[in-house]
Amino acid sequence: MTLRYRTRDQSFGPLVIFEHFYWAPVSTWMWGQRFPAATGNFSHLSLSDSDGARFLKMFAEVFENRAIRPVRNFSQPLDINLTICLHAILGLDEKQEILTSYIWMEQSWFHDFLVWDPSDYSGKHSVALPAEKLWLPDTFITEMVDEDKSPQAPYLYVHHTGKVVYGKPLRIVSSCNLNILYFPFDIQKCSLTASTITFHDTDVRLHLEQTSEEITSKSKKMIASKGEWELTQINAHEEKVYVDGQSYHFVALEVTIKRRPMFxxxxxxxxxxxxxxxxxxxxxxxxxxxxxxxxxxxxxxxxxxxxxxxxxxxxxxxxxxxxxxxxxxxxxxxxxxxxxxxxxxxxxxxQNPRQRKAVPKWVRTIVLYYGAKLFWRRGKERVYRRVSRVPRTANVTDQGCESKSSCSAEMEVLQVLLRKIAEGVEEIKQCVERRDQERELEDEWLRIGHILDCFLHSVYLIFFAAFLLILCFAWLK
Structure with a gap:
C-alpha cells in the first residue's frame, strides 16, 4: 500500500486523511517535522488515499456532530465498560489525608454511527482517530481534590463494529479517610469512585469489564513503585445513587494498601x-x-x-x-x-541521723518480715548490741570512810577520782549504746530501702510487660 505526503505549503490532499487517522506519531521526514520522531510499525493503521477520502466523506456528519451521544435511540442508555489498572502509589499525606496515585483507565463503548465493512476499505478493521473528533464521556473521579496533571491521550481506537476504545493515564490526588492508629503497621483503605458529571443512568451506565481479582492481579504486576506502600487488594463494584430524584450509575473502587514498616x-x-x-x-x-x-x-x-x-x-x-x-x-x-x-x-x-525516726511496728512487720521473705532478703544480725556494758554495781561510795574517823585526805581524793572515772565510763557506755542504736536503726532503714526498691522494680516490670503485651496485641490483631 502506497503512502503520499505533502509539505505545509502544498494544497489540501490525501495527507489530511493521514493526519486524522494515524494514532502513532510519524518520523520527522513527514510534514516538515510537524510530528515528533517515533519508532514502530503503524502500517496497520493506515488507509490508502482513496479509502481515506471515502472514509472522511462517509462519516463527515459523525465528526461534525461529536457533541451528541452516539445512540440511535435517545431513550436507550449508552453502556460504557471501564478497565482500571493501578500503576503507582506516589504518596500518602497523613496530615491532610490525601492519596496520590497513578492509574490507567480505559473506556470502551459502541458508536452506533461509526460502523463500516472492512472489505470496503482494503480490509481495515480499526483506525486511530483524534480524541476531539468523537463524543467522549465525562467520566471523572469524585474524590479528586486537585486537577489532573497527567498527559492527555490525543487518540482513540475505533473498530469497524463501532466499538470505541479510549484509554488515558490519570494522576489522581484524592481524599482518603485515614486511620493512623496502628502506625507503622497500618493498613489503609481509600475509595476511588468513577462517575459521569452530567449524565443520568437513563443516558449513560458505567460497567466493570474485569472482576476485582483480575484488577488486583493486573495492578500488582504493573505497579511500578516499591516505596513505602504495598498494594494488597482492590475491590470493585457497581453502584447506583439517587440525587434530587435522579439516579446516577457509577463504579466504586476500594484500594487497600499496606505500609512497609521496616524503616x-x-x-x-x-x-x-x-x-x-x-x-x-x-x-x-x-x-x-x-x-x-x-x-x-x-x-x-x-x-x-x-x-x-x-x-x-x-x-x-x-x-x-x-x-x-x-x-x-x-x-x-x-x-x-x-x-x-x-x-x-x-x-x-x-535520712539525716538526727531526724531519723524509729521504724514503725507495722513497717517492720510488713517490710522487714513479709517483704524479706518475698524477695529472699534476710536481715543482718545485730552486731552492735554485743558491746559489753558496765555493771550498775560498780558505783563508788564513801560508806567505809564514815566508819573510820582516821581516814586520810589522800583517801578522799582517791574516792573523788574513782567517782569521776565511774561517771566517765558510764558516759562512754551510753555513747556506745546510742551509737549502737543509730547504726541498728540505719541498718533497718537500709534494709527497708532495699526491699522497697525490689518491690517497686517488680511493679515496674509487671506494668511495663503488661503495656508491651497490650501494645503488641493491638498492633498484631
Whole structure:
C-alpha cells in the first residue's frame, strides 16, 4: 500500500486523511517535522488515499456532530465498560489525608454511527482517530481534590463494529479517610469512585469489564513503585445513587494498601527499646549511691532528645493518635516514674541521723518480715548490741570512810577520782549504746530501702510487660 505526503505549503490532499487517522506519531521526514520522531510499525493503521477520502466523506456528519451521544435511540442508555489498572502509589499525606496515585483507565463503548465493512476499505478493521473528533464521556473521579496533571491521550481506537476504545493515564490526588492508629503497621483503605458529571443512568451506565481479582492481579504486576506502600487488594463494584430524584450509575473502587514498616522499626522502635532496656537495668545500680539518680536523669533527658528528633517521622492527624506515639509517651512516663522511685529510695536510705525516726511496728512487720521473705532478703544480725556494758554495781561510795574517823585526805581524793572515772565510763557506755542504736536503726532503714526498691522494680516490670503485651496485641490483631 502506497503512502503520499505533502509539505505545509502544498494544497489540501490525501495527507489530511493521514493526519486524522494515524494514532502513532510519524518520523520527522513527514510534514516538515510537524510530528515528533517515533519508532514502530503503524502500517496497520493506515488507509490508502482513496479509502481515506471515502472514509472522511462517509462519516463527515459523525465528526461534525461529536457533541451528541452516539445512540440511535435517545431513550436507550449508552453502556460504557471501564478497565482500571493501578500503576503507582506516589504518596500518602497523613496530615491532610490525601492519596496520590497513578492509574490507567480505559473506556470502551459502541458508536452506533461509526460502523463500516472492512472489505470496503482494503480490509481495515480499526483506525486511530483524534480524541476531539468523537463524543467522549465525562467520566471523572469524585474524590479528586486537585486537577489532573497527567498527559492527555490525543487518540482513540475505533473498530469497524463501532466499538470505541479510549484509554488515558490519570494522576489522581484524592481524599482518603485515614486511620493512623496502628502506625507503622497500618493498613489503609481509600475509595476511588468513577462517575459521569452530567449524565443520568437513563443516558449513560458505567460497567466493570474485569472482576476485582483480575484488577488486583493486573495492578500488582504493573505497579511500578516499591516505596513505602504495598498494594494488597482492590475491590470493585457497581453502584447506583439517587440525587434530587435522579439516579446516577457509577463504579466504586476500594484500594487497600499496606505500609512497609521496616524503616520505622529501625529508626523508631529499636532505639526506643534500647533506651528502655537501659532504664530497666539501671535498677541494679547500688541503691545507696547518688550516681543512680544522675544516671536515670541523664537517660530521661536523652530519651526526650530522641523524641524531638523523631517527631517529624511520626504522622499527625487530628482524629487519631498513633499507638507508637502513645508508646513513646508511656515509655517516657515509665522513665520519670523510675526516677521518682529512685528519689524516694534515696530519701529513705539517706535520712539525716538526727531526724531519723524509729521504724514503725507495722513497717517492720510488713517490710522487714513479709517483704524479706518475698524477695529472699534476710536481715543482718545485730552486731552492735554485743558491746559489753558496765555493771550498775560498780558505783563508788564513801560508806567505809564514815566508819573510820582516821581516814586520810589522800583517801578522799582517791574516792573523788574513782567517782569521776565511774561517771566517765558510764558516759562512754551510753555513747556506745546510742551509737549502737543509730547504726541498728540505719541498718533497718537500709534494709527497708532495699526491699522497697525490689518491690517497686517488680511493679515496674509487671506494668511495663503488661503495656508491651497490650501494645503488641493491638498492633498484631
Amino acid at each position: 520505622y522499626i529501625v529508626n523508631l522502635l529499636v532505639p526506643s527499646a534500647f533506651l528502655m532496656v537501659t532504664d530497666i537495668l539501671s535498677f541494679y545500680l547500688p541503691t545507696h549511691s547518688f550516681d543512680r539518680a544522675s544516671f536515670k536523669m541523664t537517660l530521661m533527658l536523652g530519651y526526650s532528645v530522641f523524641l524531638i528528633i523523631v517527631k517529624d517521622l511520626l504522622p499527625s492527624n487530628s482524629t487519631h493518635t498513633p499507638l507508637i506515639a502513645i508508646c513513646f509517651l508511656v515509655s517516657l512516663t515509665f522513665m520519670v516514674t523510675s526516677l521518682f522511685e529512685t528519689i524516694i529510695i534515696i530519701n529513705v536510705i539517706h
